[in-house]
Amino acid sequence: MRKMCLQMVHELARHDERVVFMGSDLGHGTLAEMQSELPDRFYMEGISEMNLVGMAAGLAMEGAVVYANTIATFLTRRSFEQVAMDVCHANLPVRLIGNGGGLVYAPLGPTHEATEDLAIMRALPNMTIVAPADAEEMRQFMRVSVDHDGPIYIRLAKGYDPVVTDPEAPFEIGRAVSLREGADAVIVTTGIGPRIALEAAKRLAQRGIDAGVLHLPTVKPLDLDALEARIAAVPVVVSVEEHSLIGGLGSAVAEFIAEAGFTTPKHFRRIGLPDAYPTRYGSQASQLEDFGVTAERVEATVAELCGSARTVAGLGTMQRKGDGKWQSRMISSHPSTQGQRGTALPG
Secondary structure (H helix, E strand, O other), X not given: XXXXXXXXXXXXHHHOOOEEEEEEOOOOOOOHHHHHHOHHHXXXXXXXXXXXXXXXXXXXXXXXXXXXXXXXXXXHHHXXXXXXXXXXXXXXXXXXXXXXXXXXXXXXXXXXXXXXXXXXXXXXXXXXXXXXXXXHHHHHHHHHHOOOOXXXXXXXXXXXXXXXXOOOOOOOOOOOEEXXXXXXXXXXXXXXXXXXXXXXXXXXXXXXXXXXXXXXXXXXXXXXXXXXXXXXXXXXXXXXXXXXXXOOHHHHHHHHHHHHOOOOOOXXXXXXXXXXXXXXXXXXXXXXXXXXXXXXXXXXXXXXXXXXXXXXHOOOOOOEOOOOOEOOOOOOOOEOOOOOEOOOOOO
């Protein structure tokens, strides 16, 4: 995915003289062809990410469309002030390409793991957030990224992820992608989540549960129309993401459900990373397993909630809270092998 993203920057620059690339100590050979072909629009800065973002904002003020690339934690944590004030406040066409969203850099520990980047970027006015599922979706997104009005945070996964989207489908910023229809439940996800969600849906089908998968490659702004249509039609909703349970996609979906005013109760749970730093080093795959962001856990969670929903549907009466709202408390946690515990939102 990262390779495709950078290749597309070069391709876009060939056809649009506004496009500029800026990197922060990305290593020898990064976009070497673009550096050779278009040296006046290729900048490789040192380990100074705050200056990188400031320079990108300055070039954007002069008419450039800047693609600034470095490790996701350094773009979001270290450069937050510059992103907020230099880029978002001025609503500039800067595309912040964050390498290693989520647990990609797990071998390097918490300093490099971008587990709260979506929450940080979601809080900024004018910021658009995109987390493609695979290289082909990245290709389609990059084609429409140039003329987007305002800044974009682009969350890159590890790369070489299996292609789960339609390579020919055009990308529309702010539009959800239905990967599977389902009448019993909907699994809402983003980034690398579709692979996990589709595997879970396949397992659930073998148990007689029809679960759909709704991919939200644009985390901000959310496709509220698609969310409303899919969630209104099912009793069970589960979100899946490689991000902290606080402030990411699951939080956004929870906010939507809380305010949507659905006429029937929704059994909802978030699956993501707990509010804790990892206590050991490992691989992305091993830490996803540790934290329970797996197809097996999604399968078990959807099955549990579907069972609860069917039980509720069979009751003649239901208890209500004093304000007339349905009361439903189904709180669970997933113990990791590190002794940490994930948390879930009351359904």
